[in-house]
Amino acid sequence: MMKLHYIDDVKVIPINTSASASIRQEFEKNILQIDRQRLNNYWIKQHFQGISPPVTQPSIASIKMFIKNVEGTIGYIPKEMVDPDLKVLYEF
Amino acid sequence: MKLFFLFAFIFLSSLYAEDYEMGHGLTLSEKLHIGAYISADYESSNDKKQFRLDDVAVLAYGRVLPELSYLVELEATPFYQKNYTTGSEDSNQRFYYERAYADYGYSEMFNFRAGKQISPIGYWNLEPINVLRDTSSDPLYSYKMFPKFLTGLDVYGYANESATLKYHVFAQKNNNLDDDTLNITADQFFAFSLEHEISSEISYGGSAGNFVTKDKEHTNFVQVDGKYDIYPFVFQMEAAYNSNDDTIQDEQTYRIGGYGQGIYHINIKHALIGRYEYFHDSSNSQTNNIGVLGYSYRPIYPVSLKGELQYNSDERLNKFIISFSVLF
Structure with missing residues (x-):
């Protein structure tokens, strides 16, 4: 799996929402294009390499807050929650 | 004894940790994740019937600064046989240092890992x-062609903007950190090494060194590898050549070794495996052709039950192995 850790010298901080959230399931299906079980297997292998999965936030509102306040954070939120303070990288 | 308490701590902590998932370890903070694994196997061949509790290991890792992380792994092997x-x-x-290193991430192109680490060669060596x-x-x-571990410095990163070509130098x-269990004790x-990902499913690469x-x-060595991973099929191959100058006995020898392995996932829990291996050592004029037929069952991914039959061109080395392993 190809990985980027930096964008324009800024360290990327990916952020997830809870496993049961429908938007996460959509993200995994449409963007990562991998089912949950295989993604889980991938992170188990990464655990042995000393790499932990992205930080999880309990709600979409907290993801939005995190993105606004921490440089380099990338996450996904519903389109209707986008405001001018956020930079949209991709729509799905 | 200290490690026993650490195992007990990991196990008991996991029972009470709300978000613990088997195989993902226990996250105490961003600076400290802990995990453990065990494996046991039973081997039956003409020469021996042996049970081993082979690996008992604990690991800890974390990120202490945005650019700085570490990993320490302690292992006892064979714990019992x-x-x-x-x-x-x-x-x-006795638990020894299997890995102990610090990682410094400078940019996508330059990262540094210092300490005892897995030699970044091929696929098999990285999932040992x-x-x-x-x-x-x-x-x-x-384990015959190059040192599986390195106690030194690795500079690594992506050599192109699209992050598809990864390099390691x-x-x-210097001496090794805990060299008792190394396959080759090189100082x-x-x-x-270079690894090119054509896509998420297909990659190839190679390495060379001394x-x-x-x-x-x-000893000089050169190695090549390739992998095709499109569910439910995985095929990977690796091969290496090394030539060896023994300055004490004043002789030159070489080895050639490699394998090709195919996996068919019947479903997410069951898989069939076939492997062919070739190995030749000129120092004793020995050549081995080995066929392996295996079956893998994972009730959940971090719990593995496997069985395999090995057919060796030297029939005395034919064997049957079953194993059980868990990553916590």
Whole structure:
């Protein structure tokens, strides 16, 4: 799996929402294009390499807050929650 | 004894941790994740029938600064073994440093890893523990051709903007950290490796280098690998050649080794595995052709039950192995 850790010298901080959230399931299906079980297997292998999965936030509102306040954070939120303070990288 | 308490701590903590998932370890903070794994196997061949509690290991890792992370892994191997043919028993409850390193991330192109680490060569070497593999055994290639570990410095990163070509340049010119269980005890090791990902499913690469053992044997090696991973099929191959100058006995020898392995996932829990291995050592004019047929069952991914039959061109080495392994 190809990985980027930096964008324009800024360290990327990916952020997830809870496993049961429908938007996460959509993200995994449409963007990562991998089912949950295989993604889980991938992170188990990464655990042995000393790499932990992205930080999880309990709600979409907290993801939005995190993105606004921490440089380099990338996450996904519903389109209707986008405001001018956020930079949209991709729509799905 | 300290490690026993650590295992107990990990196990008991996991029972009470709300978000613990088997195989993901326990996250105490961003600075400290802990995990553990065990593996056991039973081998039956013409020469021996043996049970081993092979690996008992704990690991801790974390990010102490945005650019700085670490990993420490302690392992006892073989923790316990019993040979039913001779009746002998052995145990080794000393935990040694399997890995101990710090990572400094400077940019996408330049990262630094210092300490005892897995040599970044090929695929097999990077997933060395039973629970992550699809067979119980390792191909001869994986421990006869180059040092599996390095106590030194690795500079690595992506060599292109699209992050599809990864490089490693690594070096050691010092003693190893805990060299009792190393496959090759080199105190000098210089090499590089390249890995090109054509897509998430297909990649290939290679490496080359030189190492000098404590006995002053100089060895040059070159290695190639390729992988095709489109569910439910996985096929991977690796091969290497090394030539060896024994300055004490003033002779030159070489080895050629490699394998090709195919996996068919019947479903997410069950898989069938076939592997062919070739190994030739000119120092004793020995050639092995080995066929492996295996079956893997994972009730959940971090719990692995495997069985395999090995057919060796030297029939005395034919064997049957079953194993059980868990990553916590």
